[in-house]
Amino acid sequence: MLFPQRLGLTGGIGSGKSTVAGLLARLGAWVVDTDAISRSLSAAGGSAIPALQATFGDDFIDSSGALDRARMRDLVFRDPSARQRLEQLLHPLIGQETVRQAALAAPGQMVVFDVPLLVESGRWPALVDAVLVVDCSVATQVERVTRRSGLAPAEVERIIAQQATREQRAAAADAIIHNDGLSLTELEAEVQALWNRWHTG
Numbered sequence: 224m225l226f227p228q229r230l231g232l233t234g235g236i237g238s239g240k241s242t243v244a245g246l247l248a249r250l251g252a253w254v255v256d257t258d259a260i261s262r263s264l265s266a267a268g269g270s271a272i273p274a275l276q277a278t279f280g281d282d283f284i285d286s287s288g289a290l291d292r293a294r295m296r297d298l299v300f301r302d303p304s305a306r307q308r309l310e311q312l313l314h315p316l317i318g319q320e321t322v323r324q325a326a327l328a329a330p331g332q333m334v335v336f337d338v339p340l341l342v343e344s345g346r347w348p349a350l351v352d353a354v355l356v357v358d359c360s361v362a363t364q365v366e367r368v369t370r371r372s373g374l375a376p377a378e379v380e381r382i383i384a385q386q387a388t389r390e391q392r393a394a395a396a397d398a399i400i401h402n403d404g405l406s407l408t409e410l411e412a413e414v415q416a417l418w419n420r421w422h423t424g
Contacts, residue, residue, distance in 0.1 A: 226421045227353035227397075229325075229334050233341035234357030235386050236379070237364035237371075239402040239410065243357050244337045246414040253328035256337045260320045261313060265290035274312050279305075300381060333421075342387040342395045355417070356396040358389055359403045 230252070234240035241256075248254045264271040267288035276284050279298075285291040299306035321336070328334045341347040341354065348354055361383060368379045393399060400413050 229351045231351035231354040237367035238357040240357045252333040252335045254335045255324045353397040
C-alpha cells in the first residue's frame, strides 16, 4: 500500500486504537482525535454546551457545567431519535474543528484521523486515502474496558452492540492490526512494520 497522506484510524471500544494513534504520532504522524474534539466541545465551557442544554434540558448538564455523558449515553441507547439529534448538533462542530486541526500538519506529514465510528459514519472512508483498523475479540474489548472504566460487563457489551461489527470494520479496512494478546512492545513492532511498508511502497 502506498503512503497514505490522510489515514483513517478506527477500532471498537477497547481495541487499543488510541494506543496505536500515539505510536503513529511518535513515528511522525499528525493525529487528529475526533473523540477528544467531541469531549472538548461538551466539556464545561465547551462551545456545544448551550445547544446541548437547549436541546436536551438542564438535566443533561452536570454540576460542573459539562455534558452528563452517562445520562446521555443511557438516553441514546433507549431513544434512536435522541442519538440523531445529538449527532446533528455535534457533527458539524466536530467537522469544523477536525478541518482546523488537520490544516496544522506540516507539508507532506501523514494526517491520522482517529475516528471511533469511522465505519458507522458512512462518509469517512471517502475522505481518507486508506483505513487502518485495530481489531481484537469482543471478550478482549469487554475485559479491557471494564478494567479501565469500572463499567459493568453488560454495559460494555451494550456499547459494543451499538458499534460496527468486526466484520464490517474489516470490510472497510486497507490494513488491520490484530491486537489480541500483544504486549505494548509487540504492538509497537506491528505499527513500525506497517509504517515501514507505507514508506517503502
